[in-house]
Amino acid sequence: xxxxxxxxxxxxxxxxxxxxxxxxxxxxxxxxxxxxxxxxxxxxxxxxxxxxxxxxxxxxxxxxxxxxxxxxxxxxxxx
Amino acid sequence: xxxxxxxxxxxxxxxxxxxxxxxxxxxxxxxxxxxxxxxxxxxxxxxxxxxxxxxxxxxxxxxxxxxxxxxxxxxxxxxxxxxxxxxxxxxxxxxxxxxxxxxxxxxxxxxxxxxxxxxxxxxxxxxxxxxxxxxxxxxxxxxxxxxxxxxxxxxxxxxxxxxxxxxxxxxxxxxxxxxxxxxxxxxxxxxxxxxxxxxxxxxxxxxxxxxxxxxxxxxxxxxxxxxxxxxxxxxxxxxxxxxxxxxxxxxxxxxxxxxxxxxxxxxxxxxxxxxxxxxxxxxxxxxxxxxxxxxxxxxxxxxxxxxxxxxxxxxxxxxxxxxxxxxxxxxxxxxxxxxxxxxxxxxxxxxxxxxxxxxxxxxxxxxxxxxxxxxxxxxxxxxxxxxxxxxxxxxxxxxxxxxxxxxxxxxxxxxxxxxxxxxxxxxxxxxxxxxxxxxxxxxxxxxxxxxxxxxxxxxxxxxxxxxxxxxxxxxxxxxxxxxxxxxxxxxxxxxxxxxxxxxxxxxxxxxxxxxxxxxxxxxxxxxxxxxxxxxxxxxxxxxxxxxxxxxxxxxxxxxxxxxxxxxxxxxxxxxxxxxxxxxxxxxxxxxxxxxxxxxxxxxxxxxxxxxxx
Numbered sequence: 001x002x003x004x005x006x007x008x009x010x011x012x013x014x015x016x017x018x019x020x021x022x023x024x025x026x027x028x029x030x031x032x033x034x035x036x037x038x039x040x041x042x043x044x045x046x047x048x049x050x051x052x053x054x055x056x057x058x059x060x061x062x063x064x065x066x067x068x069x070x071x072x073x074x075x076x077x078x079x
Numbered sequence: 080x081x082x083x084x085x086x087x088x089x090x091x092x093x094x095x096x097x098x099x100x101x102x103x104x105x106x107x108x109x110x111x112x113x114x115x116x117x118x119x120x121x122x123x124x125x126x127x128x129x130x131x132x133x134x135x136x137x138x139x140x141x142x143x144x145x146x147x148x149x150x151x152x153x154x155x156x157x158x159x160x161x162x163x164x165x166x167x168x169x170x171x172x173x174x175x176x177x178x179x180x181x182x183x184x185x186x187x188x189x190x191x192x193x194x195x196x197x198x199x200x201x202x203x204x205x206x207x208x209x210x211x212x213x214x215x216x217x218x219x220x221x222x223x224x225x226x227x228x229x230x231x232x233x234x235x236x237x238x239x240x241x242x243x244x245x246x247x248x249x250x251x252x253x254x255x256x257x258x259x260x261x262x263x264x265x266x267x268x269x270x271x272x273x274x275x276x277x278x279x280x281x282x283x284x285x286x287x288x289x290x291x292x293x294x295x296x297x298x299x300x301x302x303x304x305x306x307x308x309x310x311x312x313x314x315x316x317x318x319x320x321x322x323x324x325x326x327x328x329x330x331x332x333x334x335x336x337x338x339x340x341x342x343x344x345x346x347x348x349x350x351x352x353x354x355x356x357x358x359x360x361x362x363x364x365x366x367x368x369x370x371x372x373x374x375x376x377x378x379x380x381x382x383x384x385x386x387x388x389x390x391x392x393x394x395x396x397x398x399x400x401x402x403x404x405x406x407x408x409x410x411x412x413x414x415x416x417x418x419x420x421x422x423x424x425x426x427x428x429x430x431x432x433x434x435x436x437x438x439x440x441x442x443x444x445x446x447x448x449x450x451x452x453x454x455x456x457x458x459x460x461x462x463x464x465x466x467x468x469x470x471x472x473x474x475x476x477x478x479x480x481x482x483x484x485x486x487x488x489x490x491x492x493x494x495x496x497x498x499x500x501x502x503x504x505x506x507x508x509x510x511x512x513x514x515x516x517x518x519x520x521x522x523x524x525x526x527x528x529x530x531x532x533x534x535x536x537x538x539x540x541x542x543x544x545x546x547x548x549x550x551x552x553x554x555x556x557x558x559x560x561x562x563x564x565x566x567x568x569x570x571x572x573x574x575x576x577x578x579x580x581x582x583x584x585x586x587x588x589x590x591x592x593x594x595x596x597x598x599x600x601x602x603x604x605x606x607x608x609x610x611x612x613x614x615x616x617x618x619x620x621x622x623x624x625x626x627x628x629x630x631x632x633x634x635x636x637x638x639x640x641x642x643x644x645x646x647x648x649x650x651x652x653x654x655x656x657x658x659x660x661x662x663x664x665x666x667x668x669x670x671x672x673x674x675x676x677x678x679x680x681x682x683x684x685x686x687x688x689x690x691x692x
Contacts, residue, residue, distance in 0.1 A: 025146040029504045031261060032141030034181055044287070045294040049392035054401075054503055056294065056388060061178050061209075063290065063507040065388050067395070070502060 004055065004071035006043050006078065014039045016075035026070065033064050040079070082168055082248045084133040085124065087199075088157060088189055089173035090182045091139030092508040094201045096120075098173055098231040099136040100517050102241070109524050113163060116430075116659050117152045118422065126245045127238060135167060142261070143188050147425050157189065169195045169247045171240070176206035176213055176228075177509065179275065183268035184261070190222060191256040195247040198226040199240055204233065205509060210280030218275040232514040286381070286510045293385045303386055307408065310373045314366050314412045315443070321365035329358035344549065352545030353538065359595045360533050360649055363413055366443065368526055370409055370416045375521040377405070378423060379513035384505060391503050397485045398492030400426065400503040403433040407484070410440035414650045418657055419525060425505070428496045432488050434657060435496075435667055438650050439484035439643065441477045447597040447618075448641050449473060455622030456634040472638075479642050483674065495666070528656070536652045537594070544591060560606075565590050579676060580633040580683035581640075593648045596641065632686035639682040645671030 006012050014037055019027045035041065041059050046052035053068040087095045099107070103122025112119045120136040137156055138149035145151035152161065159166030172189050174182040190196050200215055219226040225243045229236035259267070293299050333350045340346040377383040383405060391401030402424045410417030417437045424430040457469045544565075553562035560566050569587035576586050584606040592599035604617055607624040625634070645668055654664040 023502070026502050026504055028144060028146045029141065032146070032184070033504065033506060034184075034265070036262075036265075045290060045388075046296075047392050048296050048300055048389055051392065053392045053395070054388060056290070056507060060180055062181055063286075064504070065384070065391075065507055066504045067391070067502055070504060 001076060001078070002072050003041075003043075003057075003074040003076050004068045006076055008043050008046065011040060011042045011079045012076040013079060014041060014074055015077050018073040018075075021073040022070060030066070030070065033062070034059050035064060035066070035074070041076070082126070082130075082132055082245060084135070084165065084167045085169040085171055085244050086135040086137050086156065086167035087171045087173050088137050088153060088185075089139065089201075090141060090175070090178075090185055092178075092506055093139065093173045093175045093182060094231055095136055095139060095173045097514060097517055098199060098201055098229060099134070100520050101231040101234055101237055103134055105520055105523070107520070109528075111656075111659055112152050112161070114659065115148050115152060116427070116657060117149050119152075124241060124244070127242045128245060132244075140185060142185050148427055149425065157192070166194075169197065169244050171197050171199055171244060173199045173201050176200050176203045177209050177211055179213065179218075180268050180272035183271055184264045186222070187259065187264045187267060190224060191258060193256060196224045197240065197243045197247050198222060198224060199236075200226055200228045201231060202511075203228045204230045204235075205511060208285065210278075212277040212279075213275050214277050215275075218271065221271040221274060232517075289510050290385070290507070293382065294388060299385070299389050303389055310370070311412070313373070314369050318365040318369050322362045325362050325364065326358070329354055329361070347549070348542070348545055352549075353541055356541030356544060356591075356594045357533055357538055359598055360537050361530070363415070363444070363595070363649075364526065364529060366412055367416045367529055368522060370412050371420075371522055371525045372518065374405065374409060374416070374420050375518050375525075376513045379511070379517060379521075381508040381510045383423065384507045387503075387505075388507065395503070397488040399432060399488055400424070400429055402503075402505075403429060406433055407437060407440055410437040410442060413442050413444070414438045414440065414647070415529060415653045416525070418650070418653050419528065421657065426502075428492075428498050431658065431663065432491050432496045434654055435491060435663065435670075436484040436488045438645070438647065438667065438671060439480050439487065441480045441642070442596070444596040444647070445641050445644060447600050449476060449638065451600055451603075451618050451622055452625070452634050452638055454618070455626045456629075456631055476638060476642055479639075483642065483678075487670070487674075529653075532649065532652045532656070536655075537649060540648050541594060544593065547590070560587065576676075579640075579680035580630070580636040580687075581679070582629070582633070584628075585633075585637060589646055592644075593646045595649070596644050596647055599641075631691045632683045635686050635691075636679040636683035640675045640679040643671050643675035643678065645675050 014035065017037060022030070030036065035057065039059060041057045043055055044058045044063055045056035047054050051068060054065050055068060055071050057064045057066065087099055089095050099120060099122065102124050107120060107122035110119050111117065117138055122134050123131045124134040125131050135156070137153045140150040140153040142150070143154050143157070145154050155161040156164050157166065157170065170189055172186045174186060186198065198218070200213065200218065203213065206213060215226045215228050225247070227236050227240045227243050229240055293302060333354050336346060336349050336354070377386065386405055387401030389401070390404035394401050394403050403421070406417045406420040406424070409420050414437045417440065418434050421430045421433045424433060453469050453472055457472050460468050462468050462471055547565040547568065548560060548563050550564060551562060553559040565587065569583055569590065572586040572589070573581070573583040584603065587606060588599045588602040591602045600618070600621070603625070604621045607621060607628070651664045651668060654667055655661060658664065
């Protein structure tokens with residue numbers, strides 16, 4: 001399942017990231033924020049408009065916002 | 080070697096700015112790094128020995144591989160590669176105690192450079208609030224450099240930190256540690272954080288609870304709009320007494336100059352030129368300060384990132400991100416604070432696009448112009464219940480501006496400012512109460528930037544305008560304005576604007592309106608020899624005169640022109656500062672003039688074709 005489909009408040013592990021779908025800076029920024037292979041994340045909030053975009057992720061003790069297009073490049077497995 | 084300089088480095092949201100403010104006090108200088116639009120914050124730090132050194136607050140960074148202009152500056156300055164900037168002798172690595180694992184990733188990279196380093200374990204109070212207890216000694220042992228616990232806002236650990244900075248340089252320079260990969264650093268960071276965290280309670284953190292409210296699907300937007308309503312209410316009602324007082328002070332000053340100096344051109348230059356011109360810009364200071372108070376408070380409290388999160392989808396529709404929302408909204412009060420607030424937009428292309436469309440938001444200086452024209456030309460009749468035609472036209476002008484901004488943003492984003500956006504990947508920082516001192520320093524800096532513009536470029540333009548309006552001197556019996564250079568420019572301009580229905584008086588009013596848009600009103604009042612001194616009577620009288628001499632299509636075209644109102648020099652001046660050059664302000668000027676001309680023309684021609692004139 002890709003990250004954009006992960007239900008709210010469900011802990012999941014990132015199993016694959018299709019870096020080619022992201023711009024270099026975006027990929028680097030995600031990695032710098034710890035959103036990378038093996039990271040344990042959960043979706044804390046979703047946006048208010050249709051498509052519920054963007055997405056707020058809990059990563060460790062941080063909350064990180066990203067867009068659905070980024071989430072679609074990230075494969076996760078629920079824990 | 081004597082110690083002369085140190086710099087704060089660390090992740091964004093590590094509390095660097097608060098620490099910097101606490102260490103340097105108000106003794107700081109804000110400027111741009113040459114050639115880029117990244118802010119350079121420098122101040123003086125007093126060491127325990129009494130000597131002072133230069134302290135810089137480097138832009139927040141996630142790593143030495145730069146993904147933004149900010150990070151590029153940080154990397155270059157640390158490595159001593161920034162032209163004209165000596166590498167800081169001591170690096171103070173600022174870590175957020177409650178986000179240790181994440182922040183240690185970049186910290187390792189900095190420490191590995193082998194330069195004199197100190198770690199400031201910052202915001203330990205917030206970590207303790209979250210039930211996190213950290214052992215600085217364990218951290219010190221793991222990192223091999225001194226670790227000082229600090230709470231910037233309570234001034235805890237500041238002397239110890241200053242002492243550690245003084246001592247750092249004396250330690251023998253270390254050898255470079257081997258360069259590691261991101262994954263290695265992350266594994267090490269995890270291990271170090273694990274070892275340093277003494278206890279971690281699982282109680283719900285405050286910010287998670289607050290987020291549940293502020294990011295709630297319908298409560299969140301409701302709170303956002305309620306808050307914005309309060310902000311705008313405050314900007315317009317709180318600012319009025321201060322603006323009136325400023326206006327009064329300028330009036331008083333004018334009177335004093337009139338009384339003290341014999342009648343002469345020099346006196347006129349001071350009173351009618353400088354005081355009234357610079358004065359008409361300076362009266363916006365209270366609005367700008369109040370608006371920035373709220374913007375800075377929202378930024379410092381962590382709410383700004385939430386507002387950006389809520390509005391991101393909407394802004395993404397025109398190729399921008401949620402971060403552009405607040406700057407654009409601020410531009411409804413005045414484009415100057417709006418453009419200055421774009422500093423929080425990390426992506427340079429997003430930021431540039433936001434700056435370029437900000438003047439399309441209907442600022443408060445356009446209201447007096449709209450008010451006079453609408454009152455004179457739009458019949459005051461009800462359309463739908465309590466909704467009047469005049470109000471509807473005013474609303475229409477606001478909407479027109481917003482739609483124009485959206486279209487322009489879309490076009491720019493796919494042409495001039497094209498490029499893959501770094502999208503909207505950002506950390507939502509922890510909530511914290513803004514510290515009054517930090518707010519005051521921020522407010523002072525913003526006010527100072529504005530006043531310095533008023534004192535330099537706006538002053539110069541005002542003098543030039545006055546010279547244009549007063550030279551050459553008119554022969555006896557001849558009208559001064561007709562004889563002046565401005566009069567001749569207006570004659571030339573009149574030919575250009577005639578096709579869009581503007582007469583020479585309008586052309587002439589556009590010249591002094593460069594000082595502030597609403598000056599067009601008083602300029603028209605002069606042209607139509609309106610004598611009333613009181614503002615309301617003046618507007619009423621001016622309306623009557625305009626109605627007698629303008630056709631309806633001309634009035635409508637004039638309104639359409641002011642939706643774009645390209646002639647505000649303060650906006651141009653602040654754009655020059657924020658984009659670090661003349662290229663973008665000139666581009667902005669040209670595109671705004673082109674659109675103003677086009678839409679005023681279209682309005683005029685359509686109105687004439689419909690037989691309204």
